[in-house]
Amino acid sequence: MAYWLFKSxxxxxxxxxxxxxxxxGEEWDxxxxxxxxNNMRAMKLGDQGFFYxxxxxxxxxxxxxxxxxxxxxxxxxxxxWDCVDIKAVEPLPTPVSLDDCKADARLKDMVLVNNxxxxxxxxxxxxxxxxxxxxxxxx
DNA sequence: GCCAACGTTGGC
DNA sequence: GCCAACGTTGGC
Numbered sequence: 001m002a003y004w005l006f007k008s009x010x011x012x013x014x015x016x017x018x019x020x021x022x023x024x025g026e027e028w029d030x031x032x033x034x035x036x037x038n039n040m041r042a043m044k045l046g047d048q049g050f051f052y053x054x055x056x057x058x059x060x061x062x063x064x065x066x067x068x069x070x071x072x073x074x075x076x077x078x079x080x081w082d083c084v085d086i087k088a089v090e091p092l093p094t095p096v097s098l099d100d101c102k103a104d105a106r107l108k109d110m111v112l113v114n115n116x117x118x119x120x121x122x123x124x125x126x127x128x129x130x131x132x133x134x135x136x137x138x139x
Numbered sequence: 140g141c142c143a144a145c146g147t148t149g150g151c
Numbered sequence: 152g153c154c155a156a157c158g159t160t161g162g163c
Contacts, residue, residue, distance in 0.1 A: 054160085055162090116161065116162070117161065
């Protein structure tokens with residue numbers, strides 16, 4: 001089981017949009033960055049991820065799960081770009097902000113803290129547990 | 140709204 | 152294959 005972080009502008013595609021898709025999930029399409037794509041190619045069915053709002057909110061708002069492994073991105077004919085499908089699992093009772101992450105020494109090596117521009121990021125198990133605890137989930 | 144950081148593109 | 156120019160992202 002691996003852990004990930006998916007970043008999105010809430011006005012473009014937010015947690016509410018994702019949650020509205022329910023168990024069917026939705027393609028995480030539109031990614032045009034090799035590192036992010038490679039991360040998606042590495043994902044397995046059932047992997048868990050954080051859903052992060054960039055822009056004005058800058059906080060982790062929910063948990064998602066990979067419900068379809070890497071496949072061609074339906075929004076382009078360019079064969080370079082693949083994506084996975086993800087579904088909303090549950091919202092965080094208490095969203096964990098970027099500032100919270102920066103302030104916690106245990107999260108100082110998080111990709112989110114050090115390379116905020118990468119839109120699909122790996123998360124370590126320790127980081128996952130720390131953030132779940134901060135967010136009010138047992139983990 | 141600004142600007143720094145980063146990734147990609149294209150000319151050489 | 153290098154590197155300058157450009158576009159985009161996202162925090163501030």
